Amino acid sequence: MLGQRLRDRWERWLSQRIKPVNQVILQQNRIFIFLSRTGLGFLLLLVVLLVMAINFQNNLIFGFTFWLFSLLLVVIFHTYANFSGLEIQAGNTQAVFAGEIAECSLFMRAHQRERVAIKIGWPDTGLQTVWLDRGEEKTLSLRHVAEQRGYYRPPRLRLESHYPLALLRTWSWVQLDWRVLVYPAPVWPGEIPQTSGEHEGASVSSEPWGDDFAGFHLYQPGESLRRAYWRAYAKGLPLLIMEHAQSVESDVWLDWDALAHLGPEARLSGLCAWVLHCEEQALPYGLKLPGTLLAPARGEQHRAACLKALALFNTGTAEHG
Numbered sequence: 001m002l003g004q005r006l007r008d009r010w011e012r013w014l015s016q017r018i019k020p021v022n023q024v025i026l027q028q029n030r031i032f033i034f035l036s037r038t039g040l041g042f043l044l045l046l047v048v049l050l051v052m053a054i055n056f057q058n059n060l061i062f063g064f065t066f067w068l069f070s071l072l073l074v075v076i077f078h079t080y081a082n083f084s085g086l087e088i089q090a091g092n093t094q095a096v097f098a099g100e101i102a103e104c105s106l107f108m109r110a111h112q113r114e115r116v117a118i119k120i121g122w123p124d125t126g127l128q129t130v131w132l133d134r135g136e137e138k139t140l141s142l143r144h145v146a147e148q149r150g151y152y153r154p155p156r157l158r159l160e161s162h163y164p165l166a167l168l169r170t171w172s173w174v175q176l177d178w179r180v181l182v183y184p185a186p187v188w189p190g191e192i193p194q195t196s197g198e199h200e201g202a203s204v205s206s207e208p209w210g211d212d213f214a215g216f217h218l219y220q221p222g223e224s225l226r227r228a229y230w231r232a233y234a235k236g237l238p239l240l241i242m243e244h245a246q247s248v249e250s251d252v253w254l255d256w257d258a259l260a261h262l263g264p265e266a267r268l269s270g271l272c273a274w275v276l277h278c279e280e281q282a283l284p285y286g287l288k289l290p291g292t293l294l295a296p297a298r299g300e301q302h303r304a305a306c307l308k309a310l311a312l313f314n315t316g317t318a319e320h321g
Contacts, residue, residue, distance in 0.1 A: 018156060020177040023089040026159075030172050031083045033076065039167035042072065072167060079168045082118070082161055085111050090176040091139065095307070097272075098185040102146040104154055104178045109137045116163045123158055149268070150315040152180040183307045189270030192277070193258050216240040220299040227282070251296035252278055252285040254306075268310050275310070279303045289313055 024030070035043060046068055053061035091105030108120070110132035119127035122144055132138060146152040160171045216229060219239040229240040254274045259267040271287070278285040279298065286296035287306045292313070294306055 014156065014173055018173050018175045020153070020175045022177045023087070024174055024176075026083050026086045026088070026172055026174075028084070030174070031080060031170065032172060033079055033168055033170050036162060036166055036169040038165075039072075039169075042068075042167050046072075075165055075167050078164050079161070079170050081113060082116055082163050083159070083170055083172060085113075086115060086118070086159075087111060088157075088159075088174055088176070090178050093178055093180045095181040095183060095304075095311075096146050097183045098146065098149045100146060101143045102152060102154070102180040102182070104142045104144070104176075104180065106140040106142055106157075106176070107137060108132060108140065110134055117161055118163075119160045120157060122155055127158065127160065146180055146182045149182045149184045149265075149311045151312075152182045154178050154180070181308060181311055183311045184265070184268040184272045186273035186276055187266065187269040188273045188277075189259055189262065189266070192252060192254070192274055216242060252283050253288060253296070254278070254285055255288045256290060257288070264314070268313060272307065272310050275303060275306045 018030075046065055049061055049065040049068070052058070053065055087107075087109040089107040089109075091107055093102065093104050096102050106120075108115075108130060112134065114134045114136075115130070115132040118130050118132075120130060120140070121127040121142055125142075125144055128140060128142075130138060130140070142154075142157075144154045154176075157174045157176060158171060159174065160169065162169055217240070219225075219228065219241050227242045229242055233239045254271050256267060256271070259270050262270060271289075275285065275287070279302075282298060284296040284298050285306075287294040287309060289309060292309050294302070294309060
């Protein structure tokens with residue numbers, strides 16, 4: 001119980017001291033230095049040597065003790081210099097589904113001097129060791145599990161080093177302003193209900209077109225290529241997609257109320273699975289959520305808009321955030 005309270009206080013203190021930033025240059029107020037286990041043993045050796053020198057009045061032991069102490073002072077300087085001025089910048093993130101591993105890119109730049117054996121990452125997923133020459137920039141890809149939908153902020157990064165001689169341990173905490181868009185985990189809730197209204201009776205099948213040819217339209221990114229008119233494309237014409245009667249006439253509505261027998265999160269997971277299914281089958285589909293209506297369409301942009309609406313539903317986060 002006491003240990004948990006101490007950890008909670010430590011986390012609150014770090015949260016107040018370390019604010020989310022997009023870019024940071026490590027300075028004195030962000031760098032922590034303390035003796036490592038090897039350093040504690042080294043300090044104990046210095047104390048023993050000093051006691052021996054005083055007891056035996058031996059100038060050689062005095063000189064050796066002070067030389068080792070001066071070495072420790074030099075190590076402190078190099079330990080601090082290895083971190084000081086290191087620039088860290090948040091890169092791009094890619095949207096993922098809940099439960100998947102989010103990848104966050106990170107840029108590290110070494111100004112003025114080289115950086116030796118700096119470990120960086122999240123303690124619960126392991127640290128990567130980075131070496132940088134003077135003026136070099138490296139791009140890292142860090143991974144962390146995104147457990148809940150919405151905008152996910154990865155935890156604080158830890159930087160650590162035992163350079164040089166492993167007598168001191170240097171570390172720093174950095175909170176980069178990453179925001180990963182996390183979609184609901186897709187869970188198939190059953191067949192999509194038939195479209196109501198003027199399209200009632202049009203069912204969703206594995207083939208989103210009938211036998212009646214209805215014309216062509218220009219290819220849109222994200223569309224299935226199974227209906228591509230390759231003969232015209234081979235002659236140098238733009239890539240055309242053949243339309244059939246059913247694909248033109250039946251728009252599918254993915255309705256929140258159609259899954260009324262499920263809980264809120266299960267509904268979102270079911271709608272997410274339906275969105276992916278309709279996109280895979282090249283079906284025009286719309287999305288109905290309480291307070292949100294997306295007109296029927298298809299393509300990568302429409303898919304992303306629908307998944308984003310599902311991810312941010314009732315999270316209190318602005319759609320454009």
